[in-house]
Amino acid sequence: MAHCELASKPLLQCLRKTYSRGVAGVQLQTRAFQSTASVREAEAETPSQPFHKAPDPSLVTSPRLERRLLRQGTAPIGSRRRRAALQDSENIPFEQLPYQCFQEARKILLADREEKLKEIETMRQRLARQEALSVEEAGGAKAKKSRVTAMQLHLERLKVLADINDPLVKRKFEDNQGDMSKPIYRFLADRKWREYRRKILVQRITQMKVIPDVLPHCDPVVETKLHFGKRQVQAGEFVEAKLSTSAPKLDLQMFEGGQKLVTIAVVDPDVPNVEKDNFDYKTHFLAVNVPISATSTKVDLAQLLEDSQVVFPWLPPVAQMGSPYHRLSLFIMEQKDSQPLDFAAVKAKETSRDTTLLRTLQSRYHLKAIGAHLFRTQWDDTTLEVMKEIGFDGANVELRRKRVEPLPYKRRNPSSFR
Amino acid sequence: MHAAGMLISSSARLNRRTRFCRQGIIPTGRGTQLHRALPTSTQHTTITMKSLSPALASLANVFKIPMSMAPVRPSISRACHETLNRQTQQPGPVTAALQSAPFSTTSAMAARKGKGPVVDKRITLIRYFLHHPLTPRPLRFSRNRYLRHWTIHRAWQLFRAQQRRKHELEMMRQYQSMQDACEELRTGAGDGGKLFRVSMNKKGIFTDMFPIEYARMQTDSPPSEGWNYDWKRPGQK
Numbered sequence: 113m114a115h116c117e118l119a120s121k122p123l124l125q126c127l128r129k130t131y132s133r134g135v136a137g138v139q140l141q142t143r144a145f146q147s148t149a150s151v152r153e154a155e156a157e158t159p160s161q162p163f164h165k166a167p168d169p170s171l172v173t174s175p176r177l178e179r180r181l182l183r184q185g186t187a188p189i190g191s192r193r194r195r196a197a198l199q200d201s202e203n204i205p206f207e208q209l210p211y212q213c214f215q216e217a218r219k220i221l222l223a224d225r226e227e228k229l230k231e232i233e234t235m236r237q238r239l240a241r242q243e244a245l246s247v248e249e250a251g252g253a254k255a256k257k258s259r260v261t262a263m264q265l266h267l268e269r270l271k272v273l274a275d276i277n278d279p280l281v282k283r284k285f286e287d288n289q290g291d292m293s294k295p296i297y298r299f300l301a302d303r304k305w306r307e308y309r310r311k312i313l314v315q316r317i318t319q320m321k322v323i324p325d326v327l328p329h330c331d332p333v334v335e336t337k338l339h340f341g342k343r344q345v346q347a348g349e350f351v352e353a354k355l356s357t358s359a360p361k362l363d364l365q366m367f368e369g370g371q372k373l374v375t376i377a378v379v380d381p382d383v384p385n386v387e388k389d390n391f392d393y394k395t396h397f398l399a400v401n402v403p404i405s406a407t408s409t410k411v412d413l414a415q416l417l418e419d420s421q422v423v424f425p426w427l428p429p430v431a432q433m434g435s436p437y438h439r440l441s442l443f444i445m446e447q448k449d450s451q452p453l454d455f456a457a458v459k460a461k462e463t464s465r466d467t468t469l470l471r472t473l474q475s476r477y478h479l480k481a482i483g484a485h486l487f488r489t490q491w492d493d494t495t496l497e498v499m500k501e502i503g504f505d506g507a508n509v510e511l512r513r514k515r516v517e518p519l520p521y522k523r524r525n526p527s528s529f530r
Numbered sequence: 531m532h533a534a535g536m537l538i539s540s541s542a543r544l545n546r547r548t549r550f551c552r553q554g555i556i557p558t559g560r561g562t563q564l565h566r567a568l569p570t571s572t573q574h575t576t577i578t579m580k581s582l583s584p585a586l587a588s589l590a591n592v593f594k595i596p597m598s599m600a601p602v603r604p605s606i607s608r609a610c611h612e613t614l615n616r617q618t619q620q621p622g623p624v625t626a627a628l629q630s631a632p633f634s635t636t637s638a639m640a641a642r643k644g645k646g647p648v649v650d651k652r653i654t655l656i657r658y659f660l661h662h663p664l665t666p667r668p669l670r671f672s673r674n675r676y677l678r679h680w681t682i683h684r685a686w687q688l689f690r691a692q693q694r695r696k697h698e699l700e701m702m703r704q705y706q707s708m709q710d711a712c713e714e715l716r717t718g719a720g721d722g723g724k725l726f727r728v729s730m731n732k733k734g735i736f737t738d739m740f741p742i743e744y745a746r747m748q749t750d751s752p753p754s755e756g757w758n759y760d761w762k763r764p765g766q767k
Binding site for chain 2: 206209211213214216217218220221224277279282283
């Protein structure tokens with residue numbers, strides 16, 4: 113017997129006594145907090161093989177079996193002491209752990225949840241009654257609409273409040289097992305996103321001046337992640353030209369219920385124009401009528417439909433030698449009332465990548481920016497190859513800054529000094 | 531002149547700090563004093579205990595069991611004294627002036643060539659006490675225990691909020707019933723509201739015994755302007 117088993121023996125014995133007395137009766141009546149299944153239920157199946165043949169990584173204690181597990185590639189879970197303790201303990205679900213203060217606290221929380229559920233029910237009925245009223249009875253369309261919206265907001269709030277004190281919800285969310293179709297998990301995810309990652313994103317797109325350059329304003333409410341192949345690109349990161357030859361994959365996490373149709377555009381505001389001594393815009397990608405929802409988040413820009421979604425297919429971004437870095441800004445634009453745009457009309461209207469401005473699109477199709485992302489590209493070793501591949505003219509050109517003659521009083525050694 | 535003044539002020543600051551330490555939270559030599567009062571038999575046991583283990587010693591220290599020879603955690607005042615007095619050289623007036631700048635934690639002269647890195651004394655002290663073996667370890671919870679703690683915390687907050695709400699509602703109810711009673715008196719008594727007007731008259735209230743100006747919130751310290759000797763009771767000339 114190992115050290116730890118000896119050490120945990122008396123503790124286990126005393127625990128076992130407590131459990132066998134207290135818990136069996138509690139089992140059924142305390143299930144009510146969660147409608148979802150208990151955490152431990154999966155472990156109930158009986159093993160067909162003896163333990164030493166197929167050791168469980170969460171229960172194994174003897175060093176020999178541990179070593180064998182490690183050789184097989186699975187690391188044992190937790191400390192050896194913990195595993196030894198788990199071997200002999202009954203798997204009591206978390207919410208039934210016999211701690212007095214904890215159980216008292218759960219009683220309070222459960223009572224509160226019951227109350228909230230009742231409130232939700234009454235609120236639903238009131239909302240239905242309000243919606244059933246005719247416009248004259250409600251005192252005008254505007255008043256009715258504002259009242260209904262307020263009620264819906266309150267209802268959403270109540271739904272979140274009913275579950276926010278549940279420790280199992282918290283645990284599931286921390287394990288990233290939250291079900292995004294439920295309002296509570298969406299709320300928690302939104303809060304977490306706004307705590308740090310959204311701030312970073314907003315900082316990047318404002319500091320790199322994407323916001324006034326491409327669009328006048330954007331308030332991101334959709335979390336956007338960008339992958340080239342398997343590599344995730346942080347907002348504002350430099351991406352090798354070779355990597356960005358194929359269209360990226362997006363992960364658009366909405367935090368509201370329902371489905372939305374969005375327009376996705378990738379715009380480069382930094383194309384050097386030598387004649388005008390200025391920079392031009394270029395649309396590297398444009399797709400309309402892309403459905404997103406809180407549960408279906410993955411959008412592969414290469415997999416979108418050619419005949420009903422993609423207006424401009426992906427054009428690999430390249431930066432000419434000597435030009436300053438290019439900001440490739442990606443915008444997720446919500447279409448008005450989630451109505452699909454007429455694809456054929458859009459395709460007919462937007463013909464050139466160079467003349468399509470995102471501001472124009474926004475006002476023409478009544479779009480609203482709900483998400484943004486950004487990556488940068490600059491001249492690197494692979495750019496020339498990519499340029500040849502896509503037939504970029506001007507691959508052999510190196511841009512130089514025009515030498516600006518300093519003003520006389522700023523010259524290092526003007527004649528007046530001599 | 532100015533520089534000398536700064537020097538004096540900085541040394542005064544130093545003095546204040548040491549004085550604070552001397553009156554600090556952990557009194558100096560507590561263990562030894564208690565030990566002196568003990569009978570010899572206890573002394574003997576403590577000495578044997580000392581040889582047992584440092585864990586026992588630290589437990590004894592936590593539970594304030596006197597142990598004379600045990601590795602008592604060094605008192606803050608002594609350590610502070612030693613560290614603060616361990617100055618390599620008296621700082622010149624310029625350095626002193628720079629060091630007394632209110633928001634700087636390092637001296638500006640530390641960047642000069644030829645001098646080694648100057649470590650702040652306060653950091654030394656913090657590190658010393660933080661990593662001392664007798665400092666209790668930080669409070670860490672396992673995941674389940676943390677979740678239980680969180681549950682209890684949330685329930686307590688919820689309970690407090692419910693209590694607050696109940697109290698507020700009770701106050702509101704009382705206020706409104708009082709208001710209703712007044713309204714009833716004004717309109718329903720049948721005397722044109724005379725009774726109400728008379729009862730609302732504030733004459734003679736808080737003027738017969740002591741003036742209302744004397745009533746003030748209980749505070750820890752006296753008011754900043756002290757006593758107002760010119761104050762007269764409003765009715766008096």
